[in-house]
Amino acid sequence: TPRRKPPRQERSTGDKVANRSISTLRAAVERTIAHLKDWKILATRYRGPLTRFALVAKTVTALAFYKKDW
Numbered sequence: 001t002p003r004r005k006p007p008r009q010e011r012s013t014g015d016k017v018a019n020r021s022i023s024t025l026r027a028a029v030e031r032t033i034a035h036l037k038d039w040k041i042l043a044t045r046y047r048g049p050l051t052r053f054a055l056v057a058k059t060v061t062a063l064a065f066y067k068k069d070w
Contacts, residue, residue, distance in 0.1 A: 035064055 002019040005011045037043040
């Protein structure tokens with residue numbers, strides 16, 4: 001989590017740099033999760049056998065990358 005500003009003080013330069021890197025990483029992760037939720041099987045409750053969930057998640061991820069043309 002990002003560091004908060006101390007009461008009645010300014011945030012240090014190191015804290016600003018650390019917060020920026022945390023924010024950048026968090027934004028990328030949140031965008032990735034949002035793209036995967038476009039696939040209904042991951043946006044709703046998974047009702048299949050739990051032993052196959054890893055395979056389903058890998059397949060959806062591969063299809064998402066294929067769709068994005070990466």
